[in-house]
Amino acid sequence: MTGLFSEVFLGALLFGAVTAAIPLLLAGLGEQMSEKAGVLNIGIEGMMLAGAYLGFVGAFYSGSLWLGFLTGAAGGVAVALIMALLCVRIGLNQIVIGIALTLGLEGLTALLHHFQFSRSYPRLPAADATVIPLLSNIPVIGPAFFKHHLIVYVAVALVFAMGYVYRRTQLGLNLQAAGDKPAALDVAGIDVIRTRTIAVLTTGALAGLGGAYLANVGAGLFIPFITNGAGFLGIVLAMLARGRPVWVLFGALLFGVCLSLTTAMQVAGINIPTDIIQMLPFLAVMIMLVLFGRRASLPAALGIPYERGAR
Amino acid sequence: MSSLSSPLADKRDIVALEGVTKRFPGIVANDGIDLSIRPGEVHVLLGENGAGKSTLIGMLSGLQQPDEGRILVDGKPTPITSPRHALALGIGTVFQHMMLVPTLTVAENLLLGGPWWQRPRTEELEARVAEITRSLGISVKLHAKVSELSLGEQQQVEILRAMVRNSRLLILDESTSMLTPKGIEELGALMRRLVGQGLAIVFITHKLKEAAAFGDRISVLKLGRKVGEIPPERFRTLGEQEIISEIVELMFGKQKDDPEAAERPTRTVRADAAPLLQVADLAVAPTENAPGLSSISFDIRPGEILGVAGIDGNGQKQLAEALAGQRAATGGSVRLEGAAIEALSVGERRQRGLRYLTDDRLGEGTVGTFPVSINFFLKQVGASPFWRGGVEQRAEIDRRAAQLVREYDVRTPSLKTPVARLSGGNIQKVLLARELAEGARAVIFNKPTYGLDLANTLASRQRIRDTAARGLAVLLISTDLEELLSMCDRIAVIANGSLVGTVANADDARTKVGRLMIGLAA
Ligand SMILES: Nc1ncnc2c1ncn2[C@@H]1O[C@H](COP(=O)(O)OP(=O)(O)OP(=O)(O)O)[C@@H](O)[C@H]1O
Ligand SMILES: [Mg+2]
Numbered sequence: 001m002t003g004l005f006s007e008v009f010l011g012a013l014l015f016g017a018v019t020a021a022i023p024l025l026l027a028g029l030g031e032q033m034s035e036k037a038g039v040l041n042i043g044i045e046g047m048m049l050a051g052a053y054l055g056f057v058g059a060f061y062s063g064s065l066w067l068g069f070l071t072g073a074a075g076g077v078a079v080a081l082i083m084a085l086l087c088v089r090i091g092l093n094q095i096v097i098g099i100a101l102t103l104g105l106e107g108l109t110a111l112l113h114h115f116q117f118s119r120s121y122p123r124l125p126a127a128d129a130t131v132i133p134l135l136s137n138i139p140v141i142g143p144a145f146f147k148h149h150l151i152v153y154v155a156v157a158l159v160f161a162m163g164y165v166y167r168r169t170q171l172g173l174n175l176q177a178a179g180d181k182p183a184a185l186d187v188a189g190i191d192v193i194r195t196r197t198i199a200v201l202t203t204g205a206l207a208g209l210g211g212a213y214l215a216n217v218g219a220g221l222f223i224p225f226i227t228n229g230a231g232f233l234g235i236v237l238a239m240l241a242r243g244r245p246v247w248v249l250f251g252a253l254l255f256g257v258c259l260s261l262t263t264a265m266q267v268a269g270i271n272i273p274t275d276i277i278q279m280l281p282f283l284a285v286m287i288m289l290v291l292f293g294r295r296a297s298l299p300a301a302l303g304i305p306y307e308r309g310a311r
Numbered sequence: 312m313s314s315l316s317s318p319l320a321d322k323r324d325i326v327a328l329e330g331v332t333k334r335f336p337g338i339v340a341n342d343g344i345d346l347s348i349r350p351g352e353v354h355v356l357l358g359e360n361g362a363g364k365s366t367l368i369g370m371l372s373g374l375q376q377p378d379e380g381r382i383l384v385d386g387k388p389t390p391i392t393s394p395r396h397a398l399a400l401g402i403g404t405v406f407q408h409m410m411l412v413p414t415l416t417v418a419e420n421l422l423l424g425g426p427w428w429q430r431p432r433t434e435e436l437e438a439r440v441a442e443i444t445r446s447l448g449i450s451v452k453l454h455a456k457v458s459e460l461s462l463g464e465q466q467q468v469e470i471l472r473a474m475v476r477n478s479r480l481l482i483l484d485e486s487t488s489m490l491t492p493k494g495i496e497e498l499g500a501l502m503r504r505l506v507g508q509g510l511a512i513v514f515i516t517h518k519l520k521e522a523a524a525f526g527d528r529i530s531v532l533k534l535g536r537k538v539g540e541i542p543p544e545r546f547r548t549l550g551e552q553e554i555i556s557e558i559v560e561l562m563f564g565k566q567k568d569d570p571e572a573a574e575r576p577t578r579t580v581r582a583d584a585a586p587l588l589q590v591a592d593l594a595v596a597p598t599e600n601a602p603g604l605s606s607i608s609f610d611i612r613p614g615e616i617l618g619v620a621g622i623d624g625n626g627q628k629q630l631a632e633a634l635a636g637q638r639a640a641t642g643g644s645v646r647l648e649g650a651a652i653e654a655l656s657v658g659e660r661r662q663r664g665l666r667y668l669t670d671d672r673l674g675e676g677t678v679g680t681f682p683v684s685i686n687f688f689l690k691q692v693g694a695s696p697f698w699r700g701g702v703e704q705r706a707e708i709d710r711r712a713a714q715l716v717r718e719y720d721v722r723t724p725s726l727k728t729p730v731a732r733l734s735g736g737n738i739q740k741v742l743l744a745r746e747l748a749e750g751a752r753a754v755i756f757n758k759p760t761y762g763l764d765l766a767n768t769l770a771s772r773q774r775i776r777d778t779a780a781r782g783l784a785v786l787l788i789s790t791d792l793e794e795l796l797s798m799c800d801r802i803a804v805i806a807n808g809s810l811v812g813t814v815a816n817a818d819d820a821r822t823k824v825g826r827l828m829i830g831l832a833a
Contacts, residue, residue: 171427173419181412187372187404188424189395300413308393309374 007140013257013264014144019218021256022155023048023227026210027234028241028248029162030203035238036166037199038179040303042098043083045231046105047204048211050075053109055212056222057116059124068124068216069151069209076208077201079105084200088193091305102231110224127217149217151209158206162245175199176243179299182306192306207231236285240292251288258284322386323349325511326371326402326480331380333366338724340366342535343380348480352543353502353512355522357558358532359764360736361722364515365407367532368484371513372404373397398424403478405469405486407515407735407762408673413458417451417468421475436475443474449497459598462670463489463623463790470498481505482513487521488761491622491790499525517764523554531561538562562765585649586610587784588665588753593643595626595633595808602626602808604633607643609803609810611753611784616775618799618816619788620824626808627788628670631757634786635667636660647753661690664752668759672738679731683723684712686730687745715744720770736767743774753784760794772798796821804828 027044034041055072059065079101087094127149136146166172174195177185182192214230215222233255241247258281265277328346332339340363348354356364369375370382373394381388384400391397397404411420421440422431437453444450449467457465466489473481483502487495502512502525516522522529529541539561546554588611597603604626611617621627632638634645636657645653652660669676677686688697688708697708712726719740723733730738739759746754756775760768776798779785789795795802795816802820803813804827814823 168430169427170422170425170429170431173415173423173431174427176415177412177423180414181410184410184412184420185423187374187394187406187410189393189398190424190427191393191395309369 009264009268011140011143013260014140015147016260016263017253017256018145018148018152019256020259021252022152023210023214023218023230024233024237024255025155025159025249025252026206026213027231028237028252029158029245030206030210031231031234031238032241032243032245032248033162033175033199033206034203035299035302036175036179036243037196038182038299038301038304038306039083039088039196039200040094040098041083041200041203042095042235043079043101044098044203044207044234045227045229046098046102047076047079047083047207048214048227048231048234049102049105049109049225050079051208051211052215052226053113053211053222055208056124056215059212059216060122065124065127065149065151065216069212072212072216073205073208076204076206076211078204080201080204080207083204084197087305088196088200091307094303094305106225109222113222113224121221121223123221124216126220151213151217155209155213156249159245159249166243166245176299178306179301182301186306186308192308196306207234210234233281233285236289239298240288242297254288255281255284323347324383325350325385327383327386328367328370329381329383331367331370331377331382333363333370333375334378335366336724339535341370341377344532344535344537346530346537348511348513349528350479350509350511351506352527353506353514353525355526355529356513356515356532357517357519357522357529357562359562360767361534361734362532362764363535364532365484365734368404368406368482368513368515371397371402371480371482372406373402398476398478401477401479402482403473403476403480404482405466405473405484407484409462409465409469411457411465411468414456416454416456417460418453420457420468421453421472439475440471443471449494461489461624461628463491463494466490467494478510480511480513482515484515485517485762486514487516487518489623489758489790492792493622495521517762517768519555519558519765520551522558523551529554529558531558533562559765584612584614587613587648588786589644589646589649590634591644591646593630593633593645594641595629595638596641597808602629603641604629604808607810609813611786613782613784614779615801616779616785616787616799617813618795618802619786619805619810620792620795620802620828621790621805622828623790625805627757627790627805629808630805631667631669631755631786631788634755635665637667658690662750664750666746666751666754668742668746668754668756670758670761672735672742673731676742677730677738680729682727683716683721683730683733683741684708684726686741687712687715690745715748719744735762736764739763739767739771743771747774747778751778751783753786754778755786755788757788758790759787760789760791792821792824795824 027048031041031044051072054075055068058071059068083097083101086092086097129147130150132146136142174185174190178192178195185195186192211227215226219226237248237251240251262277262280265272266274324347326348328344331341331344333341344367358364370377371391373391373396376390382391383389391400418433418436419431421436425431440451440453451468451471466486470486487498490498499521502514506512514525527543527546529546530537531539541554541557591608593604593607595604602625607630609617619627619630629638633640636655640653643653644651647663647665652663652665673679678689685708691697693701697704709726716723716726721740722737730741759775760771763771772794775785775787787795787799799816801813801815802824803810804824812827814820
């Protein structure tokens with residue numbers, strides 16, 4: 001094995017890791033926002049699927065990736081709207097509704113895709129990368145991290161933007177209060193239902209965008225069930241990150257490496273059954289949960305619908 | 312001020328209630344209540360636990376809507392649709408149950424409610440708070456997390472929050488329950504100053520002396536109905552004792568002089584009996600915003616009540632928790648009936664007969680959404696006869712629970728009612744019943760009567776006396792000096808995490824304890 005070969009291999013591995021991490025990152029950031037505000041959003045897998053399908057359809061017919069991201073985010077928001085209505089406004093059980101939404105969208109997107117494209121899987125042209133000058137010339141690191149589609153940098157910038165919102169803005173205080181002691185927020189004059197609705201819709205937009213990226217950039221096509229648990233991984237990330245967006249980023253990259261490694265090992269033809277290789281990311285989840293799960297702290301009112309004046 | 316000279320009396324009300332009725336499943340919490348609230352007046356609301364005082368406040372602050380009747384603001388019928396609306400109308404409320412976010416700092420809690428697109432205006436707040444605290448004579452730790460403050464300190468923060476908002480009607484729902492005598496006096500003086508400036512205040516308390524000292528007008532509620540009112544004109548002509556006996560008559564229908572008057576205990580503790588609870592050199596490490604404990608030592612003999620006096624936040628909670636095993640001690644020994652228990656877990660200590668009645672009734676004392684019946688046996692979950700082979704024995708639990716409900720006079724619609732739905736006094740009875748059950752040897756009470764009405768306070772105190780009379784050792788932590796003087800054999804004073812002195816409860820105890828509390832030698 002020459003040095004050159006391993007350098008190329010490593011670069012490709014890391015490039016793949018980033019590509020795989022972005023949908024997880026967006027899902028994790030979105031879930032984190034819902035959970036901060038006290039809504040356990042299990043429907044996020046469904047929101048990602050809606051985003052992936054509508055994102056693909058938007059990009060396919062318009063020929064514009066950006067329009068695809070927009071329709072994808074809108075798809076996520078549409079599903080989130082149902083969630084907000086049923087769980088935040090009416091106060092139904094968040095777990096039941098979340099699972100129902102996920103199952104429903106798995107079926108619906110598969111069905112729509114079948115009607116539209118029958119058994120063909122049209123591809124989008126490869127996404128063009130925004131190459132960052134200078135940085136992209138660094139060996140290994142450069143091609144791995146600095147030759148991605150613009151949306152990747154936007155997603156990473158979001159991590160810091162959200163950190164700022166949580167720590168430094170009134171909105172951040174409101175979100176945390178909505179999750180930890182909603183009654184206190186209510187008597188301070190802020191509508192808890194509205195705050196939580198905003199959080200859930202934002203989650204929908206982020207998850208939808210994540211799904212659209214997964215289909216349009218990650219895979220370049222839509223196939224039914226394409227998210228394959230990415231939304232659930234996002235939930236795990238949000239729970240382990242203890243309210244800090246940066247930790248979601250680290251976690252997403254870690255999972256991204258595992259996912260990318262899975263592909264790389266299959267491509268490299270390493271003599272291990274593929275089923276075992278495909279278990280790798282989930283093994284990583286379990287290891288992370290064992291190592292850090294106990295320190296995860298969740299908002300006190302997570303999963304509990306708020307009703308004014310009830311006690 | 313031409314409106315003041317108007318012949319119509321209710322022109323002077325900034326807020327008035329007309330025939331307001333509020334029903335909850337199985338109960339009429341407010342029944343056709345009329346009330347007038349005027350600028351320049353402290354309107355005191357009195358009534359037993361469950362009389363419907365907080366429900367009334369809930370409607371004034373926009374948390375709930377009346378089922379019948381209407382609310383007038385400045386003479387106009389105004390449905391108060393949300394807490395935000397109430398704040399906009401100038402109605403600021405300090406609620407009975409803590410309304411602070413425990414994971415945020417004091418400053419962040421005070422900032423809550425600003426427009427969401429803004430950055431929190433911390434500097435502005437700090438200046439405003441400094442101004443108010445200076446005139447109030449209190450100090451708050453703006454950058455401490457709320458979860459690290461004692462309940463008394465949290466109460467101060469809530470009062471401060473209502474002040475920061477510049478309300479024209481200030482509602483205080485049992486805001487003195489956690490304050491020290493000095494704090495109560497200061498709050499009283501502040502209320503007088505504020506009404507002097509033209510504010511209106513609604514003040515709810517269970518202490519009749521506070522009502523007589525700070526009020527202008529008194530309304531008494533009983534089982535949801537308003538049973539009497541003393542208007543200011545009459546109020547001014549009466550002396551304290553006359554007011555108190557009139558209120559007692561309204562509330563309980565029987566005449567009696569100051570029912571809380573200290574009655575020195577007549578129990579005799581055998582001086583030669585071996586101590587039941589022995590604590591030596593107990594220490595707990597301080598956290599950032601809570602004091603630790605250092606070299607706490609005392610003995611309690613069977614049948615003895617040892618009081619712990621002191622200003623709230625001086626380590627009382629830490630002491631109680633360290634004894635109960637809920638907080639790790641860094642040194643010292645705790646012996647129960649001669650056996651060392653400092654290394655035992657909470658459950659094992661309870662098993663040996665050490666019981667702890669927390670002051671945080673809803674937070675750690677009970678599981679609010681569980682039914683009353685289960686809350687009686689929370690600490691015996693899994694144990695027979697209430698659970699057998701991991702299966703809940705419904706019949707057995709209900710039978711025993713019904714017995715306790717009768718014995719402790721818990722007023723609850725049913726055994727299945729979630730405990731958080733009960734009024735404060737009745738939640739306390741559930742706790743008392745649970746902790747004093749089978750096998751108790753030594754009991755720690757932390758502020759056992761805060762928030763209780765007169766009848767319940769007296770009943771709880773009698774329970775505690777009876778507990779001691781049965782030969783148990785009692786540690787009674789309280790910020791209410793009268794309470795300690797009326798019950799204890801000896802009173803220790805805690806300051807900054809250590810016991811600064813212990814005095815026998817003799818005639819001069821009041822002055823001695825008072826001197827110790829303000830840092831002088833007894
Ligand atoms: N949200 C609610 N749901 C059901 N019942 C309620 C609710 N709020 C209050 N109640 C009931 O209404 C009655 C009045 O309660 P309220 O809290 O107003 O009493 P209170 O006078 O403030 O008593 P305390 O002195 O103990 O605070 C009680 O019987 C209580 O159980
Ligand atoms: Mg009340």
